[in-house]
Amino acid sequence: xxxxxxxxxxxxxxxxxxxxxxxxxxxxxxxxxxxxxxxxxxxxxxxxxxxxxxxxxxxxxxxxxxxxxxxxxxxxxxxxxxxxxxxxxxxxxxxxxxxxxxxxxxxxxxxxxxxxxxxxxxxxxxxxxxxxxxxxxxxxxxxxxxxxxxxxxxxxxxxxxxxxxxxxxxxxxxxxxxxxxxxxxxxxxxxxxxxxxxxxxxxxxxxxxxxxxxxxxxxxxxxxxxxxxxxxxxxxxxxxxxxxxxxxxxxxxxxxxxxxxxxxxxxxxxxxxxxxxxxxxxxxxxxxxxxxxxxxxxxxxxxxxxxxxxxxxxxxxxxxxxxxxxxxxxxxxxxxxxxxxxxxxxxxxxxxxxxxxxxxxxxxxxxxxxxxxxxxxxxxxxxxxxxxxxxxx
Numbered sequence: 191x192x193x194x195x196x197x198x199x200x201x202x203x204x205x206x207x208x209x210x211x212x213x214x215x216x217x218x219x220x221x222x223x224x225x226x227x228x229x230x231x232x233x234x235x236x237x238x239x240x241x242x243x244x245x246x247x248x249x250x251x252x253x254x255x256x257x258x259x260x261x262x263x264x265x266x267x268x269x270x271x272x273x274x275x276x277x278x279x280x281x282x283x284x285x286x287x288x289x290x291x292x293x294x295x296x297x298x299x300x301x302x303x304x305x306x307x308x309x310x311x312x313x314x315x316x317x318x319x320x321x322x323x324x325x326x327x328x329x330x331x332x333x334x335x336x337x338x339x340x341x342x343x344x345x346x347x348x349x350x351x352x353x354x355x356x357x358x359x360x361x362x363x364x365x366x367x368x369x370x371x372x373x374x375x376x377x378x379x380x381x382x383x384x385x386x387x388x389x390x391x392x393x394x395x396x397x398x399x400x401x402x403x404x405x406x407x408x409x410x411x412x413x414x415x416x417x418x419x420x421x422x423x424x425x426x427x428x429x430x431x432x433x434x435x436x437x438x439x440x441x442x443x444x445x446x447x448x449x450x451x452x453x454x455x456x457x458x459x460x461x462x463x464x465x466x467x468x469x470x471x472x473x474x475x476x477x478x479x480x481x482x483x484x485x486x487x488x489x490x491x492x493x494x495x496x497x498x499x500x501x502x503x504x505x506x507x508x509x510x511x512x513x514x515x516x517x518x519x520x521x522x523x524x525x526x527x528x529x530x531x532x533x534x535x536x537x538x539x540x541x542x543x544x545x546x547x548x549x550x551x552x553x554x555x556x557x558x559x560x561x562x563x564x565x566x567x568x569x570x571x572x573x574x575x576x577x578x579x580x581x582x583x
Contacts, residue, residue: 226508227356232521233519236521237350243528246538247336261350278349281342294308300327385420457486
């Protein structure tokens with residue numbers, strides 16, 4: 191296409207700039223990179239650790255509010271970010287089930303404030319210590335509510351990590367020792383939508399042909415073609431991955447392999463023992479040192495195990511200052527809650543006998559508010575695009 195310029199001479203038509211494109215010569219601001227997914231998981235697990243150190247319903251409600259606010263302002267507009275609602279529903283189900291068990295099976299907490307009495311079912315002698323029905327006291331329900339709220343807060347913190355951290359980017363950031371595991375999980379997550387689509391397509395086809403798509407017969411008739419298609423895709427993917435060099439590893443000396451296995455296994459055992467110590471009142475003295483030693487051993491084993499991986503990473507996620515701030519905010523909440531539990535255990539674990547309303551301790555509550563830091567130091571999620579507003583040609 192040719193057009194005339196201002197002097198009347200013919201020339202080439204200038205391309206029109208797209209709508210929303212800045213003029214030529216104006217620098218375009220680079221978009222801020224998203225936070226490292228590992229930082230979100232460390233922040234959420236630290237909040238979950240703080241939740242396990244208290245049964246105060248006010249502190250637990252404050253922890254749930256903090257994590258929910260961060261999710262509300264920093265959750266990306268992606269399908270996997272919608273999992274937070276599922277975890278909230280699961281936490282609510284835990285509360286309801288725990289209270290139902292306390293009502294039906296009773297509570298070991300003695301109480302004097304009787305709310306109502308259920309018909310008690312007599313049990314044989316070998317079921318001593320278990321009862322069905324009987325008196326339901328306010329003290330027993332309060333104890334069950336405090337205990338269930340702690341587990342619900344832990345579930346909601348894990349749900350916050352699932353909603354904020356991209357699973358694909360998290361798997362890409364795994365150390366080299368977990369390379370095969372990451373590839374397997376990515377393949378499983380990729381094939382899952384295909385399986386659901388195949389099931390829907392085959393069931394719709396059977397309904398159009400007037401054949402049953404429910405029951406045992408329909409399950410067999412639909413499951414076999416779905417399994418056959420999944421096997422064909424897996425074989426094709428395996429051939430493609432083999433052609434691209436997946437699964438190839440470097441040769442590592444035998445001594446290094448044995449050292450790696452010993453460090454990793456010992457570190458995992460230390461992490462389990464340290465976590466158990468932190469969750470129990472008797473292991474508060476040895477739980478944290480054993481947990482730190484186990485983490486150090488496991489990290490050393492993963493670092494040595496990564497030497498057998500010969501792959502490279504395309505545009506890896508950097509661990510920048512924002513990731514350090516987010517991780518440090520969660521770690522500060524957990525550390526201060528553990529310190530508060532050792533200095534003033536009565537404020538973190540209110541008693542129910544005698545039944546008294548819980549009080550909100552000031553400086554543990556201020557420590558929980560440190561978990562709001564990610565809402566201010568991390569970039570806001572990109573706005574969801576409306577397909578109806580896309581420019582047409």
